[in-house]
Amino acid sequence: MLRFPDMFSRNTTRRTTSRIPLPTDAVVAVTYLCNSRCTMCDFWKETRQPTMTVEDYRKLPPTLRDINVSGGEPFLHPQIVAIVRALHETCPKARITISTNGFLTDLICKRTRDILEFLPDIGIRISIDGVGDMHERIRRIPQALQKDLATLRGLRAIGVRDIGFGYTMTEENVEHCTKVYALAQQERVDCTWAVAQSSDFYFGGKQIERRVDPAVVAREFDVLMEAELRRWRPKSWVRAYFAYGLRRLALDGVQVLPSRAGTDFFFLDPFGNVYPSVVHPSVMGNCAAATSFSDLWTSTAAAHARRVVAAWDRPYWMVCTARTAIRRNLPRVARWVLVQQLRLLPQRLTGHRSLSVPTAAATP
Ligand code: SF4
Numbered sequence: 127m128l129r130f131p132d133m134f135s136r137n138t139t140r141r142t143t144s145r146i147p148l149p150t151d152a153v154v155a156v157t158y159l160c161n162s163r164c165t166m167c168d169f170w171k172e173t174r175q176p177t178m179t180v181e182d183y184r185k186l187p188p189t190l191r192d193i194n195v196s197g198g199e200p201f202l203h204p205q206i207v208a209i210v211r212a213l214h215e216t217c218p219k220a221r222i223t224i225s226t227n228g229f230l231t232d233l234i235c236k237r238t239r240d241i242l243e244f245l246p247d248i249g250i251r252i253s254i255d256g257v258g259d260m261h262e263r264i265r266r267i268p269q270a271l272q273k274d275l276a277t278l279r280g281l282r283a284i285g286v287r288d289i290g291f292g293y294t295m296t297e298e299n300v301e302h303c304t305k306v307y308a309l310a311q312q313e314r315v316d317c318t319w320a321v322a323q324s325s326d327f328y329f330g331g332k333q334i335e336r337r338v339d340p341a342v343v344a345r346e347f348d349v350l351m352e353a354e355l356r357r358w359r360p361k362s363w364v365r366a367y368f369a370y371g372l373r374r375l376a377l378d379g380v381q382v383l384p385s386r387a388g389t390d391f392f393f394l395d396p397f398g399n400v401y402p403s404v405v406h407p408s409v410m411g412n413c414a415a416a417t418s419f420s421d422l423w424t425s426t427a428a429a430h431a432r433r434v435v436a437a438w439d440r441p442y443w444m445v446c447t448a449r450t451a452i453r454r455n456l457p458r459v460a461r462w463v464l465v466q467q468l469r470l471l472p473q474r475l476t477g478h479r480s481l482s483v484p485t486a487a488a489t490p
Contacts, residue, residue: 146432148189148423151391153404153446156209157198158396162227163266166296166322169198176396180205182414183212186394187423190217194251194446195224198396201233207240214245223249225292228274229267235280242285249288250281251318256302257309264299278313290316295346295376300338303346307353318445319350319369321376326407340377347373355466356474363463364452370462371443381441383451383458388432390450401431405442408434 158172186193193213200206201224213222222245226234234250241248252274255264262270281289291313293306303319310317347369354366374380388402388410398414400422401407408431411422422428452459 146389146423146428148187148420149390149392150189151192151446151450152186152190152394153194153196153391154183154186154213154394155196155198155396156200156206157203159202160198160227161202161229161267162199164227165264165266165298166294172198174397176203178394178396178398178414180208180212182398183209184216185413185416185419186213186216187419188217188219190220192449193217193220193222195222197225199227199230200224201226201230201237207237210241210248211244221247221249223251223288225251225253226277227265227267228252228254228277229265229270231273231277231280234277235284238281238286239284246285247288248286249290250286251290251292252277253294254291254306254309255294255296256299257305260299260302264296275313278315290318292318292320294320294322295338295343295372296322297338300342300346304349307350319372320444321372323405323442323444325404338376343376344373347376351466352470355463355470363467364459366466367452367459367462368443368445368448371448375441375443379441381443383448383455385435385438385442385447386450386454387447388428388435390454391447393446400428402435403442403444403447405440405444406431406435406438 156178157176158169158174159176160167160169160172163170195206195210195213197203203209206224210222210224213220224238228234238248238250253265254271254274255261257271261274262268267273278289291306291310293303295303307317350369351366351373354362354369357363371382374382385403387406391403392410393401393404394413395401398412400410400413402410408427410428410431411425413419413422416422416425
């Protein structure tokens, strides 16, 4: 059995250089308030109101190409529509997605309808950690899965095209990884994966101490990798590589690519603090207080935070930081995909399948 904290034992990060271009990717937590009661996160105990104003979000760099609006529960922020508008106007080339627990169906659909008026490509990611009653057990919200599926259908009805599920692996729901994937296929939406992790300042400071069966973890990620590799689209092959990264992290404590946290990517909290990522606690500066984001990004504090990232000895692999790492290491990822496709070739030729996604769960 593995303990999640024990997985983080090897430093594979790379030193940043002295010339730091503005970042391309960000996670923006607009509030830490949350209406869920998740077992792997303590944000639901949070009482502090966000202090970033809508105008403060206009300080973010226009170089951003990917912004994940997160929380807490971001739709609880009364100005979420104005914030997304400010992000879109400030960073017009950025793909913007909002991660939600999906429980407030009417509120989410109402605010998303307003967002669709100026951003028809908005993406929504609904967190789903299991099928049957597993999702309810982890989120500690009655009828959790039914509420999320109602939100999915409500969003579809108002015209949201980019909808996906986000699954987080904890000790309780390891075997539900492929079940949620099957549910996503059944509902014809994308699915992203994460492994629950500790943070000194994010997730309400929650420290994860869980035991998982490595054989089960391996099987779950092997099924995901093979399913994505069998699809004839490069985006799926990159997703297979991301699943491979999670498998290596969970089983071997290895980070498969060097980090770009604090260089290509940053995390912004609801109080204006900018961090290299949700696992790196060094504050690079405060967005609300800074005269400009460039000043913040080139400050002494930001340089110090990058040194902390460079010396970080606990591997991590999250979709936010992995995206920029994969982008910077495409030849290496392509080689891995090629090797895996060659490995699967005999199965493809004979029509044999060694691993298959479980039957999609019955939709409540
Ligand atoms: S994991 Fe998400 S939904 Fe759950 S308490 Fe934390 S912020 Fe809320």
